[in-house]
Amino acid sequence: MSGAGIVGDMRLPEKGLGLALEILEQVARDDRGASAADIARAVGAPRATVYRVVNSLVRDEYLVRRSDFSGFLLGTRVLELAAVVGARTRPAHADVVDRLRVHTGEAVHLFAFHRTGLLVLDEDAARPLSDRQALLADPTRSAIGHLWLVAHPDRQMPQAPAWAREVPAADLRPIHEAYAVRGYTEQVALLSSDRGCLAVPIHDEAARPVGAVALSTSIAGLSVAARHVGALREAARALAPLGSLSGW
Incomplete structure (x- = not known):
């Protein structure tokens, strides 16, 4: 045989x-x-x-x-495995993200978007995410989740099992309106009572949002953190050629 x-x-x-x-x-x-x-x-x-x-x-x-x-x-678990394997070598995005951390003096995290939610590509080891589980379960509780909602207007939450809750239209409207004005998203004390964050999107060659770079800081420092938005956008432009989610 x-x-x-x-x-x-x-x-x-x-x-x-x-x-x-x-x-x-x-x-x-x-x-x-x-x-x-x-x-x-x-x-x-x-x-x-x-x-x-x-x-x-x-x-x-x-x-x-x-x-x-x-x-x-x-699905999510395959993408997470891919990220673990990729972490064994220094990824192409590392230099860009490291420079941004030094420039801002704040916690900086890199995320990829996929059809079912978010993938953490580069968590700031010195200043880790305050509540990783909540961030990955509820898109309304983080600036990165807000960006995912903006990037997926035709989303169907039952087809996004990583998210633990549906988002009512009444909650979506202010998220979209704020992003339309600022061009980035922001959250205050939704993951941790003393922290807030800003997030700007990373676009691929077809101008589709494929990820986000986020800056986390204390609530006391959030009012002046907007001065770093330009640096975040510059980093997002530098990260764009490094590949879409499938390439990261």
């Missing part, structure tokens, strides 16, 4: 690690969103088996369904 035949016989319907990895690889190759039927053809497995494994991967947040249910995309 050939090696391929042995692998095919040993696959488990829901817990076959090899099949799950093949499915993730096929989804990663199709940034438009691979359908279950396409995946089944590509990996050469029965469609019913692929459906079961795909559903398991969605449940565990390794995959996420497209908002129109036409296919599947890589």
Whole structure:
């Protein structure tokens, strides 16, 4: 019996690690969103088996369904794994972010946007995020989350499992209006009673928001932190050519 035949016989319907990895690889190759039927053809497995494994991967947040249910995309946990692997080498953005930290003397964090929420690309080790869990669970509680909401006006929160709550239209309106006036977002004491932050978007070559660079400071210093917005925007422009989320 050939090696391929042995692998095919040993696959488990829901817990076959090899099949799950093949499915993730096929989804990663199709940034438009691979359908279950396409995946089944590509990996050469029965469609019913692929459906079961795909559903398991969605449940565990390794995959996420497209908002129109036409296919599947890589989920939060895969993106987090990619970030961990990337952190083992000094990333291309490190020099830009380090210079910004020295220039401002404040905590500076770098984020990427993806379809299901936020990904922390570079957390200031000397001044870490005050409440990482809350920031990644609720887009209304951070300046970075506000930017994500502005960047995804057609979002469907059920398709963004990283967010723990739906955002009412009444809460969205002031976020959009403030961003339209300032060109950046701001939050005060929503994550920590004595901290606030500013965030400016990073755009890709097609002018789509793909991430954000954020400055966190004490509430006492927030009133004058706007003097650093120019430096934040300059850093965002320098970061833009380094790649979209898929390249980071």
